Amino acid sequence: MKKLILPMVLGIFICCNCHDANAQLWKRIKSEVKNRVENRVVDKSGNAADAAMDETEDAVKNTVDGNTSDNPDRAAATGNDASSKNAGVSAKATMKEYKNYDFVPGDKIIFQPDISNEADAELPARYTVLKGTAEIQSYEGEKILHLQPDASTAVEPLMNTNHYLPEQFTLEFDVMWENDADYFKYVSDFRVGFSKRDNQNYENGGLYSFVINGASQCSLGKSGTQNLPDALKKSLGSGNSWHHIAIYVRKNIGKAYIDEYRVCAVNTLPVGAEKLYIKADRYGIKIRNLRLAAGGDDKYNKIVTDGRFITHGILFDVNKSTIKPESMGALNEIAKLMKDHGDLKFEIDGHTDSDGNDDANMKLSQARADAVKAQLVKMGIDEGRLTTKGFGETKPIDSNDTAEGKANNRRVEFLRK
Numbered sequence: 445m446k447k448l449i450l451p452m453v454l455g456i457f458i459c460c461n462c463h464d465a466n467a468q469l470w471k472r473i474k475s476e477v478k479n480r481v482e483n484r485v486v487d488k489s490g491n492a493a494d495a496a497m498d499e500t501e502d503a504v505k506n507t508v509d510g511n512t513s514d515n516p517d518r519a520a521a522t523g524n525d526a527s528s529k530n531a532g533v534s535a536k537a538t539m540k541e542y543k544n545y546d547f548v549p550g551d552k553i554i555f556q557p558d559i560s561n562e563a564d565a566e567l568p569a570r571y572t573v574l575k576g577t578a579e580i581q582s583y584e585g586e587k588i589l590h591l592q593p594d595a596s597t598a599v600e601p602l603m604n605t606n607h608y609l610p611e612q613f614t615l616e617f618d619v620m621w622e623n624d625a626d627y628f629k630y631v632s633d634f635r636v637g638f639s640k641r642d643n644q645n646y647e648n649g650g651l652y653s654f655v656i657n658g659a660s661q662c663s664l665g666k667s668g669t670q671n672l673p674d675a676l677k678k679s680l681g682s683g684n685s686w687h688h689i690a691i692y693v694r695k696n697i698g699k700a701y702i703d704e705y706r707v708c709a710v711n712t713l714p715v716g717a718e719k720l721y722i723k724a725d726r727y728g729i730k731i732r733n734l735r736l737a738a739g740g741d742d743k744y745n746k747i748v749t750d751g752r753f754i755t756h757g758i759l760f761d762v763n764k765s766t767i768k769p770e771s772m773g774a775l776n777e778i779a780k781l782m783k784d785h786g787d788l789k790f791e792i793d794g795h796t797d798s799d800g801n802d803d804a805n806m807k808l809s810q811a812r813a814d815a816v817k818a819q820l821v822k823m824g825i826d827e828g829r830l831t832t833k834g835f836g837e838t839k840p841i842d843s844n845d846t847a848e849g850k851a852n853n854r855r856v857e858f859l860r861k
Contacts, residue, residue, distance in 0.1 A: 539767070542770065543776075544704075544772075545704050545770070546777075547614075547701050547706070548614075548740065548773045550737030550740050551739040551741065553736070553852045554608060554737060555735070556851040557570035557734065558850075559589065563580065571589065575595075576597025576598060576724075578591050588731060591724040591729040596647065596723065598724075601734075609718050612693065614737050615691045615720065615735070616689065617689055617733055618733045619686070619687055619689055619729060619731055622727055623727050633655065634725065635653050636655075636721070636723075637720065637723065639717060639721070640719075647723075651716065651717050652666070652713050656680075659677055660672055662700065664700045665698060665714075667708065673705055680702070687703055689701070693717070695715050696713045743778070747788070751859065751860045754841075757774030758812075758816055758856045763808065765811035765812045765814065779823045790831075790858045791833060792831070792833070792859075793835055793856065793857040794808075794809030794811075794835065794856055795809060795853060796836050796837045796854055797837060797840070798837045799844075802837065805837050806835070812856070813856065841855070
């Protein structure tokens with residue numbers, strides 16, 4: 445009789461929970477199938493298109509249990525998260541270090557590939573390999589794009605057009621140089637080139653490029669070589685660590701950032717870039733969390749005309765409400781806006797895509813909205829001017845059938861009260 449008790453209890457438990465479990469399982473299966481179909485369709489189309497500022501931040505760090513998403517590139521409220529195990533820049537940098545950061549990403553995602561379900565050692569489904577060798581690899585629990593060493597490997601986003609760059613856009617990604625040699629800092633080279641649609645020179649061609657020379661200098665366009673800050677030189681020169689690259693372009697104006705530093709700023713860029721490529725040189729390169737976005741509009745004008753604005757620039761650790769340091773650009777912009785316009789009051793709304801557990805998404809979106817409020821209060825905004833609400837996946841603004849659609853749905857909105 446005792447032998448039958450455990451199977452009976454397990455049977456009752458399974459029956460009681462099978463409806464919810466099956467619903468979530470089918471939801472995840474459906475999402476994975478969509479991702480794989482999307483990757484195959486694009487692939488076949490050829491060239492188709494301080495760890496906190498202080499105790500205040502610690503108080504809003506809140507892991508939300510029960511989110512069943514398998515996708516480490518997915519942020520349930522906004523942005524594109526790295527895995528908590530390999531948080532890269534976020535694990536080393538602090539909100540205080542990023543306090544003067546002014547990079548704000550565009551407000552419409554154009555390209556943000558989900559590579560979490562791609563197989564290791566395969567060609568990337570969402571990138572075109574222009575020269576050399578590039579493949580998908582697993583690294584410390586997440587998928588990355590690997591550019592092979594000694595091959596001058598170059599890749600570009602696989603899009604349904606070869607003229608996808610608007611006149612105002614932002615590009616972000618995390619990069620890791622692979623090296624174990626002291627002379628790395630003198631001979632390495634890394635390039636992000638911006639070209640006309642018919643330019644096929646992926647060595648050093650294009651209208652202009654952002655180039656990191658060794659671990660000591662960089663350039664953007666024809667502005668001349670800029671020396672990097674000493675602390676950044678030391679960090680880059682050690683290799684084998686993640687660094688956040690961010691580039692902003694508006695017509696002839698360009699700015700480039702490495703981690704919390706703005707390393708280049710120019711107003712002499714040639715206009716008309718239509719596509720981009722990324723190129724490694726002697727050393728292998730790991731890339732993750734790439735995001736290309738259009739815009740964005742002036743937030744105050746958005747408030748006047750629409751009564752709200754959307755930001756994709758507030759990023760969180762995966763399945764947590766811990767705000768990542770790279771978010772300080774967007775947060776600084778919002779804090780300044782509210783200080784300049786003392787009449788503004790906002791409801792901060794958190795939103796997710798459709799992946800994962802519905803209830804967990806709702807809780808997580810609320811926790812993240814609360815974290816944003818807490819951070820803005822810490823930055824000098826009166827608490828009485830801010831309220832919060834989490835909506836989970838209930839208010840999409842784009843399709844949940846593509847990686848880019850999901851990225852647009854993961855957002856924080858500021859609704860004027």
